[in-house]
Amino acid sequence: MSTLNTSSAFPEPTIVPRAEHGISRAQISPNALKVLYRLKDGGFAAYLVGGGVRDLLLGREPKDFDIATDARPEEVRSLFRNCRLIGRRFRLAHVRFGNEIIEVATFRAPHDGAEDEGAGELSEEGRILRDNVYGTFEQDAWRRDFTINALYYNIRDFSVVDHTGAMADIAEGRMRLIGDPQVRYREDPVRMLRAVRFAAKLGFRIEPASEAPIFELAELLFDIAPARLFDEVLKLLHGGVALETFEQLRRYGLFRALFPLTEQALAQEEQSYPMTFIARALENTDSRIAEGKPVTPAFLFAVLLWEPVRLRTAELMAEGMAEIPALQIAAAEVTSEQLRHVAIPKRFSLPMREIWALQPRFAQRRGKRVARLLAHPRFRAAYDFMCLRAEVGEGDPELCTWWTQLQETDAAGQQELLQQQATAEPARKRRRRRPRKRARKPGPDA
Ligand code: ATP
Ligand code: MG
Numbered sequence: 001m002s003t004l005n006t007s008s009a010f011p012e013p014t015i016v017p018r019a020e021h022g023i024s025r026a027q028i029s030p031n032a033l034k035v036l037y038r039l040k041d042g043g044f045a046a047y048l049v050g051g052g053v054r055d056l057l058l059g060r061e062p063k064d065f066d067i068a069t070d071a072r073p074e075e076v077r078s079l080f081r082n083c084r085l086i087g088r089r090f091r092l093a094h095v096r097f098g099n100e101i102i103e104v105a106t107f108r109a110p111h112d113g114a115e116d117e118g119a120g121e122l123s124e125e126g127r128i129l130r131d132n133v134y135g136t137f138e139q140d141a142w143r144r145d146f147t148i149n150a151l152y153y154n155i156r157d158f159s160v161v162d163h164t165g166a167m168a169d170i171a172e173g174r175m176r177l178i179g180d181p182q183v184r185y186r187e188d189p190v191r192m193l194r195a196v197r198f199a200a201k202l203g204f205r206i207e208p209a210s211e212a213p214i215f216e217l218a219e220l221l222f223d224i225a226p227a228r229l230f231d232e233v234l235k236l237l238h239g240g241v242a243l244e245t246f247e248q249l250r251r252y253g254l255f256r257a258l259f260p261l262t263e264q265a266l267a268q269e270e271q272s273y274p275m276t277f278i279a280r281a282l283e284n285t286d287s288r289i290a291e292g293k294p295v296t297p298a299f300l301f302a303v304l305l306w307e308p309v310r311l312r313t314a315e316l317m318a319e320g321m322a323e324i325p326a327l328q329i330a331a332a333e334v335t336s337e338q339l340r341h342v343a344i345p346k347r348f349s350l351p352m353r354e355i356w357a358l359q360p361r362f363a364q365r366r367g368k369r370v371a372r373l374l375a376h377p378r379f380r381a382a383y384d385f386m387c388l389r390a391e392v393g394e395g396d397p398e399l400c401t402w403w404t405q406l407q408e409t410d411a412a413g414q415q416e417l418l419q420q421q422a423t424a425e426p427a428r429k430r431r432r433r434r435p436r437k438r439a440r441k442p443g444p445d446a
Pocket of ligand 2 (some may be wrong): 053064
C-alpha cells in the first residue's frame with residue numbers, strides 16, 4: 001500500500017521561482033527570517049513550510065511560521081540560545097523571541113513499517129504513536145497531511161517548492177489529502193478535523209476522494225487522547241468561522257465524537273432553540289474574533305454542553321429534586337462524561353460550571369442577592385449566557401432586560417429597579433421565602 005513511501009519513487013518537484021509567486025520577505029515574521037538565515041548559514045537546508053506558505057500564497061495573514069530543515073533537533077538547539085526541544089510524539093525545536101515561538105521541525109520520513117530504533121511507532125490500527133523517523137526533503141513533503149500544507153519556501157533562492165501538485169490545488173480552492181486517504185486518516189484521525197477546519201477557514205472544498213472516508217472513519221476520533229482533542233477543538237472554535245465549522249463537523253459525523261452528549265441532545269430536537277442557542281454563540285464568537293476582541297473557551301464550552309445539562313437537570317427535577325442541587329448534579333455528570341472525550345483544563349471547566357450554577361440566581365432579584373450576584377467574578381459571563389438563553393426563547397426575556405438596565409443605570413436608578421422588584425413580586429412567593437434563614441451565619445459547620 002505504501003506506494004509513495006519509497007524515496008526513489010518520488011516525482012520531481014516543481015520549483016516556482018521568486019518572480020512567479022507572490023511571497024515576499026516583508027510578509028514573513030522577522031524572527032522566522034532570522035531562524036531561516038541562521039540555519040542556512042550553518043550549512044543546513046531551511047524552508048518555511050505549512051500554513052505560513054499556504055496563507056501567504058492566498059493573501060492571508062499566517063497564524064504562525066513553521067520551519068523545516070535537515071538539521072537534527074540537537075543541531076538546531078546548538079545554533080540558538082533561545083531554543084528548547086519539546087514533544088515526545090513529535091520532537092520539535094522551539095525558538096523563542098519574546099511572545100513569538102518559531103517551530104523548527106527536522107524532515108520526517110513516512111511510516112512504511114521499516115522503523116528504526118523505535119523512533120516511529122504505529123498502533124495495530126495503523127495509527128501513528130510516535131513520529132520521529134528523520135528523512136529527506138522529499139519524504140518530508142509526502143508525509144504531510146494536505147497538499148496545500150506541503151509547500152516550501154526556500155530561503156536560499158526565495159522559490160516555492162511544490163512536490164505534490166499543491167499550487168494547482170491552491171488555485172482551484174481544493175483540499176486534497178496526500179496519499180491514500182483511508183490510510184492517512186487511520187494513521188492520524190485528527191487529520192479529519194484538520195480537513196474541516198481548513199476547508200471552513202479558507203472556503204475550500206474537500207475533493208471527493210479525501211471527503212468520502214470521513215463519514216465512515218469519524219469514530220476513530222474516539223481513540224484520540226482527550227488532551228490533543230482539546231487543542232484541536234480550540235482551533236476549530238477560534239478560527240473565526242466557528243459556526244460554519246460546527247455545521248460541517250456535524251455533517252461529517254465528527255462533532256459526535258467530540259461532544260457526544262450534545263450531539264445526542266441536538267439530534268433529539270433538530271431545528272429547536274438549543275440549535276439556535278449554539279449558533280448564536282458561535283456567531284458572536286466569530287464577530288468578536290473579527291473585531292480582535294478576546295473570547296473565552298469557558299463560555300463556549302458552557303454553551304456547547306448546556307443542552308445536555310439542561311435536559312439532565314429537568315430529569316432530576318422530574319424525580320423530585322430541587323433546581324439548584326439538580327443543576328449541580330447534572331453539571332458534574334455532564335462534565336465528567338465530556339472529559340473522557342475532550343480534556344477541558346480546570347481553568348476553563350471551573351468557570352464553565354460557575355456560569356451554569358449562576359443561572360437560577362438571575363431569577364432572584366431582591367435584596368442583597370442582587371449585589372452579591374453583580375459582584376461575582378463570573379457575573380459578566382453568566383449574564384451574557386442568561387441573555388443568550390432569553391434571546392432564543394429559553395427562560396424569561398424580561399430577566400435579561402432587567403439585569404441590563406441594572407448595569408446601565410446609576411445608583412438611584414438601581415434603587416428604583418430593586419424597589420419595583422420588591423413590590424412587583426407576588427405576595428405568594430414572598431410568603432414562601434420567609435421561613436428560610438435569611439443570612440447564613442458562620443456556624444460550627446461553616
Ligand atoms: P495553522 O497554523 O494555520 O493552523 P498549519 O497548516 O500551519 O495551519 P500546523 O498545525 O501549524 O498547521 O502544522 C504545520 C504543518 O505541519 C502543516 O501545514 C502540515 O504540513 C504539517 N502537519 C500538521 N499536523 C499534521 C498531521 N496531523 N499530519 C500530517 N501533517 C501535519
Ligand atoms: Mg502553523
